[in-house]
Amino acid sequence: MKIGVGSDHNGFELKETVKKYMEELGHEVVDYGCYSKDAIDYPDVAFQVAEGVSKGEVERGVLVCGTGIGVCIAANKYPGIRAAMAHDVYSAERAQLSNNAQIITMGAQIIGSEVAKKVVKTYLSVSWQGGSQRKVDKIVEKEQQFLTTDGKSIIDGSINCN
Structure with missing residues (x-):
């Protein structure tokens, strides 16, 4: 590895x-x-x-x-x-x-x-x-809420959410 x-x-x-x-x-x-x-x-x-x-x-x-x-x-x-x-x-x-x-x-x-x-x-x-897949998926989904497809963060203001 x-x-x-x-x-x-x-x-x-x-x-x-x-x-x-x-x-x-x-x-x-x-x-x-x-x-x-x-x-x-x-x-x-x-x-x-x-x-x-x-x-x-x-x-x-x-x-x-x-x-x-x-x-x-x-x-x-x-x-x-x-x-x-x-x-x-x-x-x-x-x-x-x-x-x-x-x-x-x-x-x-x-x-x-x-x-x-x-x-x-x-x-x-x-x-x-694949153990705890459901839980890991929840973490990934939450993270994705704060990213756009081009990788810019919604949180830091680099994306205008209005």
């Missing part, structure tokens, strides 16, 4: 560990940054991974920041993306089986490297089987 990874500076070391582990598992990994411990804003990387997933450049994504919260919020702002925070094996499994999440997020200040490896392995070992 082709997986996109990304982190801010707080998640850099854990991202590197998880990236190497995914490669050992036989996955192709695309690294969207960051590439050092130099400060970087987490939304920038989260948007890049979300865009990679959205465009089909990668099949799934893994994002890391200090808590996993910031990258999760940012990735979920990208149209069509469902990102889920997963700090345990059960959450990782359910992110995919119940929610068809294309991205999982983790916090480097929350989770250790060995648990993170198990979380990622679990997430990548399960596939969406």
Whole structure:
């Protein structure tokens, strides 16, 4: 599987560990940054991974920041993306089986490297089987209420609704 990874500076070391582990598992990994411990804003990387997933450049994504919260919020702002925070094996499994999440997020200040490896392995070992399809459809339908066919948002005023 082709997986996109990304982190801010707080998640850099854990991202590197998880990236190497995914490669050992036989996955192709695309690294969207960051590439050092130099400060970087987490939304920038989260948007890049979300865009990679959205465009089909990668099949799934893994994002890391200090808590996993910031990258999760940012990735979920990208149209069509469902990102889920997963700090345990059960959450990782359910992110995919119940929610068809294309991205999982983790916090480097929350989770250790060995648990993170198990979380990622679990997430990548399960596939969406249509569970909770009705619920996922409701999320997609709500999102579509705020987008037009050309991708402009009704909410931000770029479309005149009158």
